[in-house]
Amino acid sequence: xxxxxxxxxxxxxxxxxxxxxxxxxxxxxxxxxxxxxxxxxxxxxxxxxxxxxxxxxxxxxxxxxxxxxxxxxxxxxxxxxxxxxxxxxxxxxxxxxxxxxxxxxxxxxxxxxxxxxxxxxxxxxxxxxxxxxxxxxxxxxxxxxxxxxxxxxxxxxxxxxxxxxxxxxxxxxxxxxxxxxxxxxxxxxxxxxxxxxxxxxxxxxxxxxxxxxxxxxxxxxxxxxxxxxxxxxxxxx
Ligand SMILES: Nc1ncnc2c1ncn2[C@@H]1O[C@H](COP(=O)(O)OP(=O)(O)OP(=O)(O)O)[C@@H](O)[C@H]1O
Ligand SMILES: [Mg+2]
Numbered sequence: 001x002x003x004x005x006x007x008x009x010x011x012x013x014x015x016x017x018x019x020x021x022x023x024x025x026x027x028x029x030x031x032x033x034x035x036x037x038x039x040x041x042x043x044x045x046x047x048x049x050x051x052x053x054x055x056x057x058x059x060x061x062x063x064x065x066x067x068x069x070x071x072x073x074x075x076x077x078x079x080x081x082x083x084x085x086x087x088x089x090x091x092x093x094x095x096x097x098x099x100x101x102x103x104x105x106x107x108x109x110x111x112x113x114x115x116x117x118x119x120x121x122x123x124x125x126x127x128x129x130x131x132x133x134x135x136x137x138x139x140x141x142x143x144x145x146x147x148x149x150x151x152x153x154x155x156x157x158x159x160x161x162x163x164x165x166x167x168x169x170x171x172x173x174x175x176x177x178x179x180x181x182x183x184x185x186x187x188x189x190x191x192x193x194x195x196x197x198x199x200x201x202x203x204x205x206x207x208x209x210x211x212x213x214x215x216x217x218x219x220x221x222x223x224x225x226x227x228x229x230x231x232x233x234x235x236x237x
Contacts, residue, residue, distance in 0.1 A: 002029065002030075002185075003029035003030065003155060003185040003186070003187075004029060004063055004064040004065075004155070004187075005026050005027060005028045005029050005063075005187065006026070006027040006029075006050060006061070006062075006063045006068075006156055006187045006189075007025075007026045007027075007061070007062045007063070008023060008024060008025050008026075008027075008046075008049065008050060008059065008060070008061050008062075009024050009059055009060045009061075009062070010022055010023070010024050010058070010059040010060070011023040011024070011046075011049055011056045011058075011059035011060075011061070012056060012057045012058045012059055013045055013049055013054065013056050013057050013210075014057040018210055019042055019045045019210050020042050020045055020046060020049065020056070020210045021210045021211050022059075022211065022212075023046065023059070023207075023210075023211070023212055024059075024212075025205055025212060027050065027187045027189050028187065028203070029155070029185055029186065029187050030182055030183070030185050030186070030187075031182055031187075031188070031202040031203055032178050032179060032182045032188045032189075032190060032200070032201040032202050032203070033188065033189050033190070033201060033202065033203040033204070033205060034190050034191075034192055034197055034198040034201035034203070034204045034205070035047070035189060035190070035191045035192070035205045035206075035207060036191070036192055036193065036198055036204065036205075036206055036207075037206055037207035037208050037213070038208065039193075041207045041208050041209060041210070042207050042209070042210045043160070043161075043191035043207055044084055044160055044191065045210075046191075046207060047081070047158045047160050047189060047191055049061060049068075049069075050068060050158060050189065051068060051075045051079045051081055051156070051158045052067075052068035052069050052070055052073075052074070052075040052076055052079060053073055053075060053081075054069075054073065055069045055071075055073075056069070063076070063078065063156065063187075064078075077105070077154075078154055078155045078156050079154060079156045079158065080101070080149040080150075080152045080154040080156070080157055080158070081149060081158050081159070081160065082145050082146055082148075082149045082157075082158070082159040082160060082162045083145065083160055084160040084161050084164075084191075086141050086142065086144075086145040087145070088133045088141060088144055088145060088148070089133065090132070090133050090134035091132060091133075091134065092132070092133060093129060093130050093131060093132055093133070094120060094125065094128050094129050094130075094131055094133060094136065094140075094144045094147075095113065095116045095117065095120060095129035095130065096116075097133055097144055097148055098116035098119050098120060098144065098147045098148045098151050099112040099113050099115075099116040100112075100148070101148045101149070101151055101152055102115055102116065102151060102152065105152065115151055116129075116147070116151060117129065118151075119147040119148070119150055119151035120144075120147050122147065122150065122173075122177055123143040123144075123146050123147050123150075123170075123173060123174070123177070124143070124170065124173055125140060125143050125144065125147065128140060128144075138165040139165040139166050139167070139170060141165075142162065142163075142164070142165045142166060143166070143170065143173075143174075145162070146159070146162050146174055146177070150177055150181060153181075153184070153186075154186065155185070155186055155187065156186065156187045157178075157181050157186050157187070157188045157189070158189050159178065159188070159189070159190045159191070160191045161191055161192055161193065162174055162178075162190060162192075163175070163192065163194055163197055164192075164193070164194075168196075171194070171196065171197070175196070175197060175200045178190060178200075178201075179200070182202070
């Protein structure tokens with residue numbers, strides 16, 4: 001059986017004003033979907049709804065027949081985030097931060113440490129494993145945040161501007177690893193301002209002032225499933 005897609009239907013999210021309005025979109029398993037749009041347009045809010053951190057005011061999220069919202073703001077076990085603000089523990093080392101994600105999921109210490117080491121290698125920061133996070137540069141922290149999410153090999157990976165502080169070489173490393181995650185069948189969603197990230201993605205969702213906008217990329221050859229869920233999705237396949 002193929003891996004499940006993540007489907008959002010008619011999502012509205014309201015705080016003191018409407019931050020998301022009528023957003024219906026499918027994030028398919030096995031593909032990288034880029035979400036772009038101006039600062040403040042709702043990308044982080046959309047990812048937060050998609051991953052079960054916040055409850056939509058109306059509309060539904062559906063992954064494998066269950067809602068992503070679990071009633072308490074904890075994401076389901078299937079979901080990992082690369083947060084825009086990283087969310088690392090400053091006084092722990094890079095390796096400890098990465099291993100923590102596995103320990104929290106019941107992986108025993110020695111295996112968690114080994115896998116953390118490999119995850120740091122994926123992002124070319126194995127040499128920084130012992131360094132306390134508060135002693136790292138912004139771009140190095142961002143790569144630790146990527147390692148901490150990717151190490152889990154979760155079926156749903158939601159990455160919020162994971163390349164915003166990276167130079168071209170390291171951005172390409174992250175893009176390569178996003179593709180690796182999709183290739184093993186994960187739902188991969190990446191919020192970004194970077195045209196190179198959009199270019200490297202399979203699909204492109206544009207959000208503007210909380211609404212899905214027409215995508216900028218050609219839709220020729222689009223996944224026929226798109227039409228059911230969104231008018232704001234471009235596809236390269
Ligand atoms: N908790 C909140 N309460 C009220 N307004 C909020 C809250 N969180 C975000 N907003 C507002 O919602 C809008 C969308 O924010 P969001 O963080 O989703 O944008 P974004 O597209 O991720 O922007 P950026 O590219 O700067 O990261 C913004 O106008 C923001 O100020
Ligand atoms: Mg954001």
